[in-house]
Amino acid sequence: MVKVQRFLTEQRQALVIGLTVLLILAEAFRFISSNNLMYQILMAIAGVIGLLPILFTAISSLEVRLISIDVLVSIAVIGAFIIGEYNEAAIVTWLFMVGEVLENATLRKTRSAIKQLTELAPQTAVVIDEDGNTSDEDVDFIDPGDMVLIKTGNQVPVDGTIKTGTAVLNEASITGESRLVKKHPGDAVFAGTILENGTVTVNTTAAGEDTTFGKIIELVEEAQDSQAKTQRFIDRFARYYTPVVLLVAIMVGLITRDVRLAITVMVLGCPGALVIGVPASTVAGIGNGARQGILFKGSDVMDRMKHIDAIAFDKTGTLTVGKPVVTSVNVLNGDRQTIIDQAVAVEQRSDHPLAQAISKLDRKYDYQPTDIQTIKGQGIRAQIGEGEYLLGNPTLIKDLLGTSSTLDQLIDQLTSDGNSIVIFASMDHHELAIFGIKDQLRSQAQSALRQLKALGVKRLIMLTGDNEGTAHQIAANLPIDEVHAAMLPQGKADYLKQQQVDGHRIAFIGDGINDSPALSAADVAVAMGSGTDVAMDVADLVLVKSDLNSLVTSFRLARRTITNMNENILIALLTVVLLFIGLFVGYIEMASGMLIHELSILIVILNSMRLMKRISQN
Amino acid sequence: MEKVVMKLDGLTCPSCLAKIQKSVESIDGTDDVKVLFNAGKVKFTLDLAKASPDDVQANIEKMGYTVQGIKVKGLSDD
Numbered sequence: 001m002v003k004v005q006r007f008l009t010e011q012r013q014a015l016v017i018g019l020t021v022l023l024i025l026a027e028a029f030r031f032i033s034s035n036n037l038m039y040q041i042l043m044a045i046a047g048v049i050g051l052l053p054i055l056f057t058a059i060s061s062l063e064v065r066l067i068s069i070d071v072l073v074s075i076a077v078i079g080a081f082i083i084g085e086y087n088e089a090a091i092v093t094w095l096f097m098v099g100e101v102l103e104n105a106t107l108r109k110t111r112s113a114i115k116q117l118t119e120l121a122p123q124t125a126v127v128i129d130e131d132g133n134t135s136d137e138d139v140d141f142i143d144p145g146d147m148v149l150i151k152t153g154n155q156v157p158v159d160g161t162i163k164t165g166t167a168v169l170n171e172a173s174i175t176g177e178s179r180l181v182k183k184h185p186g187d188a189v190f191a192g193t194i195l196e197n198g199t200v201t202v203n204t205t206a207a208g209e210d211t212t213f214g215k216i217i218e219l220v221e222e223a224q225d226s227q228a229k230t231q232r233f234i235d236r237f238a239r240y241y242t243p244v245v246l247l248v249a250i251m252v253g254l255i256t257r258d259v260r261l262a263i264t265v266m267v268l269g270c271p272g273a274l275v276i277g278v279p280a281s282t283v284a285g286i287g288n289g290a291r292q293g294i295l296f297k298g299s300d301v302m303d304r305m306k307h308i309d310a311i312a313f314d315k316t317g318t319l320t321v322g323k324p325v326v327t328s329v330n331v332l333n334g335d336r337q338t339i340i341d342q343a344v345a346v347e348q349r350s351d352h353p354l355a356q357a358i359s360k361l362d363r364k365y366d367y368q369p370t371d372i373q374t375i376k377g378q379g380i381r382a383q384i385g386e387g388e389y390l391l392g393n394p395t396l397i398k399d400l401l402g403t404s405s406t407l408d409q410l411i412d413q414l415t416s417d418g419n420s421i422v423i424f425a426s427m428d429h430h431e432l433a434i435f436g437i438k439d440q441l442r443s444q445a446q447s448a449l450r451q452l453k454a455l456g457v458k459r460l461i462m463l464t465g466d467n468e469g470t471a472h473q474i475a476a477n478l479p480i481d482e483v484h485a486a487m488l489p490q491g492k493a494d495y496l497k498q499q500q501v502d503g504h505r506i507a508f509i510g511d512g513i514n515d516s517p518a519l520s521a522a523d524v525a526v527a528m529g530s531g532t533d534v535a536m537d538v539a540d541l542v543l544v545k546s547d548l549n550s551l552v553t554s555f556r557l558a559r560r561t562i563t564n565m566n567e568n569i570l571i572a573l574l575t576v577v578l579l580f581i582g583l584f585v586g587y588i589e590m591a592s593g594m595l596i597h598e599l600s601i602l603i604v605i606l607n608s609m610r611l612m613k614r615i616s617q618n
Numbered sequence: 619m620e621k622v623v624m625k626l627d628g629l630t631c632p633s634c635l636a637k638i639q640k641s642v643e644s645i646d647g648t649d650d651v652k653v654l655f656n657a658g659k660v661k662f663t664l665d666l667a668k669a670s671p672d673d674v675q676a677n678i679e680k681m682g683y684t685v686q687g688i689k690v691k692g693l694s695d696d
Contacts (some may be wrong), residue, residue, distance in 0.1 A: 060681045064640035111656050140689060221657040239636070283656045 004056070015053065016101055019094045022046040026087070043086040050093025051077050067243045069270045075246070079263035080590065091591040092267060099598030103276070106605040110280055110612065113287030114224060118217055120173055120192055125157030126150070128201060139191075142207040150200050156193045159211040160202040161186060167198030174212060174544070219542070220290045223298045224283045237274075245269030260590075268579045268593045273600040277568030280608035285561030288612050293544030294554045299565070301540040302558035304524050310499060310506045311457050314492070314518070315464035315474060316353055316439060317511030318528050318548070324357040324439040327419060330410055334431030341365045343424045343435070346372065346382045346391050354422050355380075355391075357437045377465060377488040379422070388427040393467070395486075397423045410434055415469025441474060448548035449479050455555050459504075463492045463518070493517035509551065526551065557611075564611050568604040575600035619649075622671055624660045624678070625687040629653075634683070641677045645669050664690075 026042035029035075051074065058070040073096055080089035126149040127137045134149055139157050142148070148158055156169070162185045169181050173192040180196055183189060189202055192213030208214055245266060253262030282299040289296050296302055316322050331339060345367035347355035371383040379392015390397060394411055397403075411421055411434065419436035426432070449460055461482045464471050471485035484495060492508075496518055499506045508515070508522035511529055519525035519538040527539035529546030543550045579596060582588030588596070629635060635655045642651045642660060647668025652661045660678070664671065675685045 057682060061637055064637055064644065064681075066636055066640065068637070114656065221654055221659070224656040225654045279655060 004052075012053065012097065013101060015049065016094070016097050019046050019050050019090075019097065022049070023090060023094055026090070040086050043090040044081075047077065047081065047086050047089035047093060050090060050097060054093060054096060067246060069242065069272060072242060072246060072249075072266045072270055075249075076263040076266040076590065079259055079266075083259050085260070085590075088590045092594045095591070095594040095598050099272075099601060102598075102602055103605060106602065106609065107276075107280065107283075110284045110605065110609055111224075111287065113291045113612065114220055114283070117220060117290055120155075121213060121217060122155045122157040122191055125207075140208045142204055144204050144206060146204045146207075148202045148204055150189075150195050150202060152195060152197050152199065154195050156189050156191055156195055156202070157207070158202065158204045159189070159191050159206040159213075160204045161188050163201045163203050165198060165200035167200045168196045170194040170196050174216075216295065216544075219295055219297065220286065223296055223301075224286050225279075237271075241271050242269075245271075264583060264588070264590045264593060267590050268576070268583060268588070268597065270597055271572075271576075272597055273572035273575055273604045274569065276601055277572050277604040277608070278565050280605050281561055281565040281568055281611060284608045284611035285557060285564070288614070289554060289557055292550065292553065292614070294550050294557065295542040295544065296554070296558070297540045297542075299561065301524060302561050304505070304540070305507070305555055305558035306562050307505045308457060308507045308524055308555075310459040310461060310504050311452060312461040312463050312492070312496060312499075312506055312508045312518075312522070313480075314508070314510040314515055315462050315466060315471060317546075318442075318509045319445050319462065319474065319478065320439040320441055322353060322439065322511060322529075322546075324353055324420065324437045326357050326361055326435055327438045328414070328436040329361075330414070330434040330436065332406065332410070332432040332434070333429070334426070334433065336433075337364055339424055339431055339433045342367050342369075342384055342389060342431075343391060343433075345369050345384065346380055346389065350374070350380060353439070354420055354437050358391075358422060358435055389431075390425045390427065391422060393486075394421055394423060397425050401425055401427070401429065407432070407434075412469070415467050416473070418470055418473035420466050420470045439474075441477065442546075442548055444548045446478055448552050451552045452555065453479060455552070455559070457555075463487055463495060463508075465489075489515065489517050493521040496521040526554075561611055564608055568607055571600060571604050571607065620664050620666055620671075621691045622662055622664050622674070623689045623691075624671075624675065624685050626658045626660065626678070627684045627686060629655050629658050629683075637681055638678060638683065641681055642674055645674055645677055648674065 022042055023046055026039050026046065029042065030039040054070050054077070055074045058068065058074040061068040061071055073092065077089045077093055080086075080092065122139055124136050125139055125142055126134050127142065128134050128147045128149050142158060147163065148160065150156055150167070162183055164185060166182065166184050169183055169189060171181055171190065171193045174190045189200070190213060191207070191211035209218060249262045249266040249269065252265050253259055256262075285302065286296050286299070313319050316324075329336065329340065340361050341363045344359050344361055344363045346369050347358040349369070349372055367384050369382040369384045373381045375381060375392065375396060378396040379390060382389050382391070390400060414421055414434065414436040417436070419438055422435040422437060424431065424433045424435065452460065459481045460479060461484065462471060462475050462480050463484050465487055466485060468485040471483045475483045487495070492515070496506055496508060500523065505523045507524040507526060508518050509526040509528055510519055511527070516538055519527065524541060525539045526541045526543065528543045528551070541554055543554065575596065579588055579593055583593070626638070629638075635653045638660060639651055639653045642648050642662055647665035649663045650661075653659075654661070664674070671688050671690055675688065678685055
């Protein structure tokens, strides 16, 4: 039986064509001769052939105790045979199968975006063993530590670090930016990127599904199947709905003694459009996003995004480029170059963006700091030789060393110019300098924030660990409603929680690195510009590109997807209502009911395909 | 325990999803069964002492679906 069923599944298209021919023949016979017998025989044959595959699926459903649509249709068709309505039986099965083939084709289309993405994933890699021999291996069987050879034009098959050689890479699949990056030994390369020029050997750190790209694919695949609340409701509904339809049909049959009516109810009651409508919208919407580097973690994220009334931005890396540079070194006490050398030596140990800016300064001497302590949200304390030093924000220095009017004045002046401040001071007061650091505003920031407001987000908020002056200076050029400066990571999270207590639905946009507490507190957590593991774990929405426009696009897409879903539910429900009204009035019969039913399925899938169009920026 | 991913041919009806879910769950030794409707994949963990991936494949194919590929990966915590 399994073999027969497999055969029927595989030959579905041939079956549909065969059935179509039989139906045309039958109708032709009826047209040319008054003898009805041939018509009836042909219809009966078509009915039986059409019923078989549906019946097999129905039986296997029943084996796992599931009353599926196939069960309803099978019973209805068998019923039609019993009362001698061979033509109804044939037409219903034919419509059902044509419907399936069309559904298959259209669904494949809605899924194509994800398919394209997975096809970008590398399948094999050239592995070099200890003796220098190369062999092609499936990426799933490559382990961390394996050496892999990559040549010009090849796709990087694994995540790893370059051991020998240099290469120019296109990392668009990971970063969303299609500019070429030059990489040297020691640099990291990522699976799914393209090696445009050069030859390198790479020491594998992750392969297959464990790579960044593999995780992106997995995220998208699971997201498409994640279920919004409406979807879960519909699934539960469908599980009970079909048995109820069966029951109602039987009762109708028993009460009216009209088998014909009973089986018609069974066909009309099929919940096809209802169960396919929501997943079709989800897959089209999420696929559209994925193609543009917008990774929704599920349709429930889209649902929540629709209700967001406030968005909080972490300034650095989202509103600004996130690569601050030192604009001035203001020495109050001590030798300028010695201070720079010492500051660079200490800041090299930190990955804070401001520290990164200082560590890029030119140094003349390589100091070796010891006993480095991080003072959370304030700065660093370190020992260099005999001296003890502080590097951090004004609060840290003022608390420990006091202040002077010259220092205060300089700080005020620098901050009002939009500088972030890092102060270097020795505990013995002999050395004191202020580093003024500036980060550049993203070029799209202004228009993107305007568009978010136009989309109905009421408040835009800036949360930053930076000082008041800098924060306000950056916000001054933007449609930002509130600025909260000098915040610690936990403070941002507390702020978000307070907003929620006050009844707001708030989204948080961070660069995904220092923002885990705030990201987990937000109603919708957005990580921008990083396909990093951490971001993908905590965030609801990952924007692969460092681009505020994709934030706008994601909000638009979320809205449109949810609207589309609701349209599909409406179409499905209206169809059922119309069908039953039609039945009541006497316009609808079994075959025409099936036709309308299949049409409604196609309409919802076609409707969801509208979501695949790229969303324009304005 | 092993983590198994099976790639199926395209699933079209959401009721296929429920059927495959139930047919995999019905095998002793499977756990954490997740059917990805759009990706056409089944993911689950399997206790090799109780059943083999082939058993699961046979059960899925009995329902009329084709298993196109199987990936088995050891879970590190056993």
